Amino acid sequence: MGQMDGGDGGGGGHPYHYQALLAAVHQQTVPFPNPFPAPSSGAEPPHPHNHNHNHNHNIHNSHNHNHNHNAAPHPCHTPTPTPTPRGFADWSASTSAFTSLAAHSSTAPSNAVHYSFSPCYAFWTHYMLNKNAYPTSFPAPHDDHLRLANNNHPTDAPGPASSYGVESFTSPSMAPNICTHMPPIEGPISAKEDKKPEILPRVVKSSDELETRNSNVEFHSETVGTLPESKQGHDSRATKLLNSGEYQVILRKELTKSDVGNVGRIVLPKKDAEASLPPLLQRDPLILHMDDMVLPVTWKFKYRYWPNNKSRMYILDSAGEFLKTHGLQAGDVIIIYKNLAPGKFNQLY
DNA sequence: GCAATTGCATGATTT
DNA sequence: AAAATCATGCAATTG
Secondary structure, X not given: OOOOOOOOOOOOOOOOEEEEEEEEEOOOOOOOOOOOOOOHHHOOOOOOOOOOOOOOOHHHHHOOOOOHHHHOOOOOOOOOOOOOOOOHHHHHHHOHHHHHHHHHXXXXXXXXOOOOOOOOOOOOOOOOOOOOOOOOOOOOOOEOOOOOOOOOOOOOOOOOOOOOOHHHHOOXXXXXXXXXXXXXXXXXXXXXXXXXXXXXXXXXXXXXXOOOOOOOOOOOOOOXXXXXXXXXXHHHHHHHHHHHOOEEEEEEEEOOOOOOOOOOXXXXXXXXXXXXXXXXXXXXXXXXXXXXXXXXXXXXXXXXEEEEOOEEEEEEEOOHHHHHHHOOOOOOEEEEEEEOOOOOOOOOO
């Protein structure tokens, strides 16, 4: 019973809230050297992000949907000369968003973080794809790069993203290690193949490293007030969590075409959903609150299931905004983290 | 009645 | 080969 109402937070009573952290990982399949990845599959509309970031614009297609390049060595590992400062650059090649964040933050006053996107949904972009890799909590901060939005957004918005709470992510500890320390990531990150723990979680580092590739996310600087929960407080939390390693990956999903469609609903892997998300005892959807590590907001999703054959299919609904905001495409991965610390995430009420 | 959402069923894959 | 899981399309609802 805990989950009784489907009303999203707005409903009169309090729906069952499950708080967690959500991250969106773009496929990093891009081999390091992939400077100008052609938009194969046309996935990426030409987005003008280049605005500020000079370093790697190419990163652009970081998210190719194709995993073909699984063989692609991690940027870090790649012997290629990395133009960017700190191996991060290479990495960033694959992940653009991450960089963007940093840039923005630097650009914008740290305090002034305003996002005006819609109400809800933010994912983190992390690199931790393998749950297996880290059984429960992240030991230490690794580098992760968050990729915020990609650019695919067709529409997009005018405003370059504002600053994400990148700063918050920055953790001293992690800062030092970036790609260099990265474990060899070898294959593409497929959600399905967890076999290889090659991918480690990476934490965002300092803004410096991040590039400004922002995304087209449409964040304007409007009022933070619009956000459900916003502010740095969030960041702090996230940061702390990262630093303390108090969170664990509870599920991850490689987004499919249908997941990123207009419907705004993402099919979650049953196994992980049942194992780590709050139990859906009834048909009523649960409202999952997921804090964004990058964005100082808490997103809300409807978590429900559909009867399917003799089993169930678990769905994360109302993810349209989220998907758009981050420009997620098929092939990208979303990861849900749960805070292990009592009283923080993962609480229901 | 049309559009948007939600629920379900089926086929394709994977285990 | 069988069973289970997932992706996707379409029907059913709802606004």
